[in-house]
Amino acid sequence: MTDSETHETPDAGGSEFGPGGYLPPRAAKRARKIVLREQMGLHWPIAAVIAGVVILAITIPFVISSQGPPDAPFVEAGPLDAIDPAGDGLVLVDDRPVLVVRAGGVLRAFADVPDGARYCDVSRRIEAPGPRVWTAEGRLIAGEGESLQPAAIQAYEAVLYVDVAGGPDPLPPLIGDQQPGC
Numbered sequence: 001m002t003d004s005e006t007h008e009t010p011d012a013g014g015s016e017f018g019p020g021g022y023l024p025p026r027a028a029k030r031a032r033k034i035v036l037r038e039q040m041g042l043h044w045p046i047a048a049v050i051a052g053v054v055i056l057a058i059t060i061p062f063v064i065s066s067q068g069p070p071d072a073p074f075v076e077a078g079p080l081d082a083i084d085p086a087g088d089g090l091v092l093v094d095d096r097p098v099l100v101v102r103a104g105g106v107l108r109a110f111a112d113v114p115d116g117a118r119y120c121d122v123s124r125r126i127e128a129p130g131p132r133v134w135t136a137e138g139r140l141i142a143g144e145g146e147s148l149q150p151a152a153i154q155a156y157e158a159v160l161y162v163d164v165a166g167g168p169d170p171l172p173p174l175i176g177d178q179q180p181g182c
Helices: 025-030 043-065
Strands: 075-078 088-093 098-102 108-111 117-122 124-130 132-133 138-143 151-157 159-163
Touching: 075 088, 088 159, 098 117, 098 159
Parallel strands: none
Antiparallel strands: 075 159, 088 098, 098 108, 108 151, 117 124, 124 132, 132 138, 151 159
């Protein structure tokens, strides 16, 4: 008998299927997944526990430190209840008028608003005499002027905190044929 006629499978530990990871030829033709025939070892569960501890060590201090009112440069602007839940309200922050809009389910604030600028429930936009019209995001869509300057705002335990300098840049105007609703 020659070597080419011998079809013996090496035996590892008395396994009838051959060494770990070996598939019989018939099964290998149909297999779509790798079948592991050995235990993974103790280092895998230890690595999973260590990864979990690292995630907890990072997450717990972050969660604990994120509770509480916002730090400076946020300034307390008054109670949230002073702002109409379906409309808006004006507050003074560092002697600057800030229009706070609660309508539409999102809390928004705009610094240095023009005189008479208020949220209109009919058009769901911010409007001012002139006539000037802004979207709820502060983009100027009718009239002359600039878009409103957004201010960063947070509410904590029913108190408003505003950072008039920390908001994003105003959106570019998009003048159209919009008419005031109020």
